[in-house]
Amino acid sequence: MIIDGVLKEGDPLPSVRNVAVEYRVNPLTVLKGYQQLVDEGLVESKRGLGMFINAGTRNLLLKGERQRFLGEEWPRIYETIQRLGLTPEELLDGAPRRAPTNSASSKTAKSNAPDSDSEKER
Amino acid sequence: MIIDGVLKEGDPLPSVRNVAVEYRVNPLTVLKGYQQLVDEGLVESKRGLGMFINAGTRNLLLKGERQRFLGEEWPRIYETIQRLGLTPEELLDGAPRRAPTNSASSKTAKSNAPDSDSEKER
DNA sequence: AGCACTGTTATACTTAACTATAACACTATA
């Protein structure tokens, strides 16, 4: 949600108890997850108020996740694709479409540019 | 290994105890995994002899894994790729190379066509 | 002051997966 810009920096994360209810999960479990974000310095916890997304978090997440994905996940995925002999066509078929044919997709927009700063440094 | 043709149909799987030692894992754990293959009808167990790969197993595996991958894994992976804004170039960079430039790759061959029957039905 | 939200801590319990050990059952082969 942070990467997608649904949650912006400075915003509070959905409360521990709310998430617990929504996903039918123990509040402790949610807390533990949130604490990891605190430990990574991505989020700040304010007792009585909520947990707030730090400035710069989106870019850190983006960079970190990109690195993790390309370094750890993708190699195995690529290997699997080869092993199964899957073609680009097959892969692009079963993929969720963003826009039908499109040329300039902007209509559900407005503040549809959750970039503010950076986006090109990596 | 079955899909890759390292193990051919009719061959025995590496013995439960051997695998357990090689991967530093409890024999029971290996057995349980092997039993799943038996339950799926891919492998036959012969007490005192070993567990043998049934005929047709490679194709069943190929079909099954293709379906599972395209139906369950790939959609999430594709979504992640979009979310992270990864480009085809970035993806193809971190990927293991099969052959340098190649045009017709056959040299480490001989019985390098573990196809026998089918390969095109899906 | 009281209430309704936040995060946090403590204690004990449940569960699934895996481990450790040992024995049993079967087959081929020297």
Next chain:
DNA sequence: TATAGTGTTATAGTTAAGTATAACAGTGCT
């Protein structure tokens, strides 16, 4: 027949993750 390989079963222990309950601690608003 002995031996060294196979798969299989039984029993008990370990571990990590999640659960259940309850209470504690802080903030803002009426």
